[in-house]
Amino acid sequence: MTPAPIEAPPATQAGGRLAHPPGAVPPERPLAMPVQSLTHWTRAEQRSWTNRAMRAVPWFARAVVFLGMAALTAYGGWQMYKVVDVGGITVLEWALVTLFILNFSWIAVAFTSSLVGLIHLLFRRRRLPPLPEALHSRTAVLMPIYNEAPSRVFAAMQAIIESVTATGCGRAFEYFFVSDTTDPDVWIAEERAFLALRRRLGPDVAVWYRHRPKNTNRKAGNIADWVTRWGGAYDHMLVLDADSLMTGEAIVRLAAAMEKDSDAGIIQTLPLIINRNTLFARIQQFAARVYGPVIADGLAVWMGYDGNYWGHNAIIRTAAFAAHCGMPDLSGKPPFGGHILSHDFVEAALMRRAGYAVYMLTDVTGSYEESPPSLIDLAARDRRWCQGNLQHARVIGSRGFHPATRQHFATGIFSYLASPLWLLQLLVGLTLALQAHYIRPEYFTNEFSLFPSWPLFDAERALGLFAGTMGILLAPKFFGMIVMLVDRDARRACGGGIRLILSTLLEIILSALLAPTMMLVQSGSVFEILLGRDSGWKPQRRDDGSIPFGDIVRRHRWHTALGALAGIAAYVMSPYLFAWMSPTIVGLLLSIPLSWASGQLWLGLGLKRLGLLMTPEETLPPPIASRANALSQELAAAGEDDENALQVLHADGDFRDLHEAMLPPGARSERGRFEQDRVMAFAKITEARTLEEACKWLTPKERFLALHDRAMIGLLANLPAEAKA
Structure with missing residues (x-):
């Protein structure tokens, strides 16, 4: 049977271009995407600014952030030195001071950066220009997907498309689902959802779907595949994530900003x-x-045009990306070698090295995403991010990178090293307290002495340093609360000033209790990576936060045991030490019930009914979010997300023809060489007497390969559904 082409009405857009040419993908317009070198580069390869007047470096803001951080760290380090410098300082005490300085510098830079943000938010005037009546460039909106629920993803894209169309600039955009899905049932559900979306939107919207048989290099490879095949037809690409949602106004503003600024390479939203x-x-x-x-x-203020990129909800100049952001593989094996996991940081670095600006427009609202539903789900995602950021230790010294770029890499690396450093600081402090309690001298001081040194502390100064450290640590949270309190509409949308303050305090308490567990989780991730263990790549759970209680116990039992051990040791040595360490001890002791509670829907909804932890987007949901949620429920109710792919193709001959038409041309294998799973799939299908039997025998990978093979699809179609009675 000859596969039928995917039908599409012959509507045209401006310039006579077909809005829906036949096929799941448009004609290819390739762009070369050479792999970039991290070791060889010359200044001659960097382009010059088109408008140099717009490239003023925010030196004052950077001085406030980094000189302020240095001053605070120097003062905090000096105070810590004076805390332990009572009767001489030992090697262990020097270790404690060093670890404190490293950890303190991390929270100091967060404080000074947030202080700049507070001043900027309180004293600037936001003046967004009106939306343009028309755009003169073409932008592709890309939705990379990997084993996601199709009802959710395609509902979100439909809501985005409708919102863009409502701006009057819809003809400047085309939409792509670029799928790396490996689950055969999800893949077929995606194809059905795509065809249904086309029918709902009609012929005036260009929406496309491409599925890769092999997800080489993961998301970076997915985007690169699109760029090298179709990138030449589009001035810009706006990259989403599977949980992204963006209003038409936000998308049009980003495209207009790209048109206005020929030096822009990547423009990021919040x-x-x-x-x-x-x-x-x-x-x-x-x-x-x-x-x-x-x-x-x-x-945004101190980075200026030397910013970073977080992989989604951002617009990118396609030709510049193709020319300068071909992702190299690192030598060696994972976790430090191979494919670069956190490719977005590196893409921003390469774009900036080439002479293009990378910056963030915080005034552009209407950009949304979702987050993991539980502590364990966050830990699973965080493990992959940890590996990606630690990989940057091999990238940070690359030739030609801007100093601000190197700072971004350093920040990412230290965001994960901070946990084991905090853990080491606690262990050193506990060791010193143990030594002091049992009056065991430190014989290995840095200065010669006829007598051993006992660890002594300035308790009053230590208390003041602790209070100052907590103030600097929590200040960014209170800065955010202040901004919300002075904004009348935002304050009311959060339930009023009292509820906003109570919510902030509740968030601080819960985050403080969860922090010790996250410290150990991240420390464990760092140690695993240092031991050479790769994170892999698993799809993220989106909705359900419930996890079997036994799994929670297994995940956190050692955290609880460590909390109990630390608590007993601290209390035996000194009630004051126990009080000092109580936040960490309590957090670890409660790690199991806290982790269980974190994924509970009824607890979250209960706080919502009380008006706590409310956000303006909860009180007044964005219309695009309401539309996407309604569409998702409607599509999920149809039940196509969970249907058996083989049964769907067997029962629906018309869809089977469309599926075959969407398959890429079959690659020729080398004569005499056979892929074991493909051979097994073919043998099982040939041996099967019914479709039911084939479904029972085929493994998920064999089913995936069979659905790529027109010959095996034909064999499956000819099988009876089930044995006759």
């Missing part, structure tokens, strides 16, 4: 978290909404 209901997810949602703008504004 995505807000929405649609979260479990306790843990609502904590993250509240924190991102209240504290996020202060942090983001501070970053």
Whole structure:
């Protein structure tokens, strides 16, 4: 049977271009994407600014951030030195001072950056220009997907398309689902959802779908495959994530900003978290909404045009990306070698090295995402991010990178090293307390002495340093709360000033209790990576935060045991030491019930009913979010997400023809060489007497390969559905 082409009405757009040419993908317009070198580069390869007047470096903001950080760190380090310098300082005490300085510098730079953001938010005037009446460039909106629920993803894209169309600039955009899905049932559900979406949208919207048989290099490879095949037809690409949602106004503003600024390579937005209901997810949602703008504004001010990229909800100049962002593989094996996991940082670095600006428009609202529903789900995602950021230790010294770029890499690396450093600081402090309690001298001091040294501390100064450290650590949260309190509409949308203050305090308490567990989780991730263990790549859970209680116990039993051990040791040595370490001890002792509670929907919704941890987007949901949620429920109710792919193709001959038409041309294998799974799939299908039998015999990988093979699809189609009675 000859596969039928995918039908599409012959509607045209401006310039006579077909809105829906036949096929799941448009004609290819390739762009070369050479792999970039991290070791060889010359200044001659960097382009010059088109408008140099727009490239003023924010020296004052950078001085405030980094000189302020240095001053605070120097003062904090000096105070810590004076705390332990009572009767001489030992090697262990020097270790404690060093670890304190490293950890303190991390929170000091967050404080000074947020302070810049607070001042900028309080005293600037936001003046967004009106939306353009028309755009003169072409932008492709890309939705990379990997084993996601199709009802959710395609509903989100439909809501985005409708919102863009409502701006009057819809003809400047085309939409691509670029799928790396490996689950055969999900893949077939995606194809059905794509065809249904086309029918709903009609012929005036150009929407496409491409599925890769092999997800080489993961998301970076997925985007690169699109660029090298179709990138030449589009001036810009706007990259989403599977949980992304962006209003038409936000998308049009980003495209207009790209048109206006020929030096821009990547323009990033600040995505807000929405649609979260479990306790843990609502904590993250509240924190991102209240504290996020202060942090983001501070970053945007001091970074200027030397910014970073977080992989989604951003617009990119396609030709520049193709020419300068071909991702190299690192020598050696994972976790430090092979494919670069956190490719977005490196893409921003390469773009900036080439002479293009990378910056963030915090004024552009209407950019949304979601977050993991529980502590364990966050830990699973965080493990991959940890590996990606630690990989940057091999990239940070690359030739030609801007100093600000290297700072971004250093920040990412230290964000994960901070946990084991904090853990080491606690262990050193506990060791010193143990030594002092049992009056065991330190014989190995840095200065010669006839007598051993006993560890002594200035308790009053230590208390003052602790209070100052906590103040600097928590200040960005209070900065965000202040900004929300002075904004009348935002304050009311958070339930009023009293509820906003109570929510902030609740978030601080819950985050403080969860922090010790996250410290150990991240420390474990760092140690695993240093031991050479790769993280792999698994799809992220989006909604359900419930995890079997036995799995939670297995995951956190050692955290609880360590908390109990630390508590007993601290109490035996000194009630004051126990009080000092109580936040860490309590957090670890409660790690199991806290982790269980984090994924509970009823706890999150209960706080919502009380008006706590509320965000403006919960009180007044964005219309695009309401539309996407309604569409998702409608599509999920149809039940196509979970249907057996083989049964679907067997029962629907018309769809089977369309599926075969969407398959890429079959690659020729070398004569005499056979892929074991493909051979087994063919043998099982040939041996099967019914479709039911074939479904029972085929493994998921064999089913995936069979659905790529027209001959095996034909054999399956000719099988009876089930044996006759």
